[in-house]
Amino acid sequence: MMNYRLLAACVVAFCCLCLQTFPLQAQSKAAFFKKYQAAQQLYNAQQYGEAAQAFRSLTFAHKNNVFAAYAYYYQALATLKQSQANEARIILQQLLDKHPNWHSLDDAHWLLAEAAFQEQKPEKALGYLGKIKDENLRNKADTLKAYHFVRMNEAELYDLHLQFPKDKQLAQNYVEKVAAHSEDYALITKARQMVADLGLSMPVFKVANILQTKPVYVVAVLMPFGVNVLKHDAMGKLAKIAVGLHQGLRLAERQLATKGIRIRLEAYDIGSGEEDKALSLINSGELAKADLIVGPLLEGSFKIVAVYAANHQIPIINPAINNPALLSSSYTYLTQPTPATQGAVAAGFARQNFAEAKSIIIYDNLPEHVLMAQSHRQALLAAGGEVLAYEQVESGDLERVAALLNEIGTRNVGYVFAATSSELIASQLLQASENIGLTKPIIGLESWLRFQEIPTEELAIRNIYFLAPQYRHTHSQDALLQFHSAYKALPNFNEVNEYAYVGYELLQYFGQMMYQYGSRTDFRAFLKDRSLQKGALNGGFDFRHGNDNAYLPILRYEYGELKMVSPK
The missing domain is CATH 3.40.50.2300 (Response regulator)
Structure with a gap:
């Protein structure tokens, strides 16, 4: 059964809506332009409250209203002039939502940045400025940033720098603040490093002789x-x-x-x-x-x-x-890198890149390879990995390699680390792993690539990683x-x-x-x-862990081509 009361209410509401919208439908482009000019005059007269209201009345969609997007923008600008940053941000967001293809979106993002700065949200301001595409406007952004950054302290600037490490104006303001006020040796040296890394202007430091x-x-x-x-x-x-x-x-x-x-x-x-x-x-x-x-x-x-x-x-x-x-x-x-550093770096690589950090470690009797194996073992265990076997292999006891792999089997092994430059030992390792069907990664040395008896084709099809400290990529x-x-x-x-x-x-x-x-x-x-x-x-160069360079290229064949897979 039809609800005649609801139907009557709908009819009345529709008639009211028609009466309200009819004057809008009747407005011409000239009428809209006249209202827009009046709003502009209020803004120019610095009557920002009245101007905001006037622009607001022009924000609705109409076929003859070509000023809607501009009205949103200037309403926000007039609102911002009244230090109402949050309200301005809401208006600008409405502009972006309703007019996503407006040709002056860069100006809207600029204004959003100004509002964010006023709200003391510099991270949002930099985000908005980062969306600006116009090169001239982007160049002017440094002036806006510098104006607000100068009001921030060293700690605030540095925290912001961590979020925007490539922003040169931000970094410049930070080093200038440190130079002018700080006597902290660590801060000064960090600032000087920033100058060199980003190509900034070197300021005059308060403590010149530090x-x-x-x-x-x-x-x-x-x-x-x-x-x-x-x-x-x-x-x-x-x-x-x-x-x-x-x-x-x-x-x-x-x-x-x-x-x-x-x-x-x-x-x-x-x-x-x-x-x-x-x-x-x-x-x-x-x-x-x-x-x-x-x-x-x-x-x-x-x-x-x-x-x-x-x-x-x-x-x-x-x-x-x-x-x-x-x-x-x-x-x-x-x-x-020393042999010990090579072993430790290889352990870190294995821990991060291999599915299982369970290793068989074999090594020959050369002192540098003993050090490399020891370091690999220590670093792997420290990183939460597991060493299934750790054994020195002599060239005269090659069967030990096969016996070791047979004892452990293929199910538990995550990878094999072989610190040896002996072609005999490497060849026996490859043969024994093939015999038991072990396809897990093998980490060897760059010298393997120069072996005469092991064809390059075999190295290319096996899952082998080569430590190559002298490789130049x-x-x-x-x-x-x-x-x-x-x-x-x-x-x-x-x-x-x-x-x-x-x-x-x-x-x-x-x-x-x-x-x-x-x-x-x-x-x-x-x-x-x-x-x-x-x-x-x-x-x-990487000297974070000691005074020998820990930059260690690690190579691997991919589709028949030798490539550096680490560092990336």
Whole structure:
């Protein structure tokens, strides 16, 4: 049965609606324009309350009303002029909801940012500014940000920086605030690092002498430059390292100068078995002017100079040796990861990337591989993994590899870690794993890729990861081409070798460290908090866990092509 009372009420309501909307339907474009002009006049006269009401009356949809979106915008602007930021934000959100394709959305996002700043919600303000597409408006955003950032304290700015780490204006305001007010050494050094990382303007710090900054930093290069060495060892490793490193250092010296970081290389001839020459150089007082020492390359001379460097607080770097015995102080650095570090990094990689962290660890009798296996075991256990077997294998007892795999079986094994450069042991491992149907990952060494008796095709189809500390992965092809072009233009040009890259990357990294933290500084205090940093060309640096570089490329065949799978 029909409800006549409800029907009557609906009819009455419909008639009222028609009466209310009829005048709106009758309004022309000229009438809307006249009302819009009147609202604008109120706004220009700074009568913001009346202007907001006038613009509000123009926000409804009508075929002749082309001002609806503008009316929302100016209603919000007039409301914001009355310090009613929350109300303005609501109006602007209505604008975005009802007119998502409005051609001036950038202006709406700008106004939303202003409202968020007024509400003391800078993180929302930066979010709105990040949506602006117009380049000119984006460039002006720094002025708006700077105006509000100056009212925030150091802690607030730094917390915001953690959310927006690439915002240069935010970072600039932070370092300027630290420079003007802070005497905290940690804050100052963090601010200086931020300047270098983001290419900011270096402010004048309140505590100017907290770091021993210099206009030019001296880098002493101790290499076998003697004519006899280069003549008799022209194709040998020592000469290649010395020449390549020095050429790379020279090129980095020039490139850093374009960034305002001035380096002066001082070369000294320290060859093989010349410990007496190292002592003479120390006694001459020449090294006293050095801010950084690169070399000597060989262990005997390096240990002598490293003691002097530590006593005089001079960072010293060996770019060719990864012997942990050289790490005698916090001022000594190795650009290659030690065997122990390689083992630990491999354990972290396995824990993060393999389905099961249950490992069989085998190793040969070479001291570096014993260290690598021990470190891998310790790191895996510390990360919550499990070691199913841990055993040294001799080349004369190859059946032990097969017996070990048979004892444990395939069900429990997550992966195999093989710290060995023995082709016999590696070959037996691959054969034994195939015999029992073990398809779990195997972590081996880069030297496996040079084995003569194991075909590349077999390595490519097996689930093998290779630890490759000397692998050079190009980060930027354009940068590499520019490097080669500049390298060939150097006086006394020699063919580019891998050590030229090492020298170039080394000075790029430590040159910027000196620029940030000054001379005679223990970089260890800062490197422990400095995340992995890729090199300008290839390679990278990671000293968070010690004074040997933990940047360790890990390779794997994918679809027949050898690729670096870590670090990413």
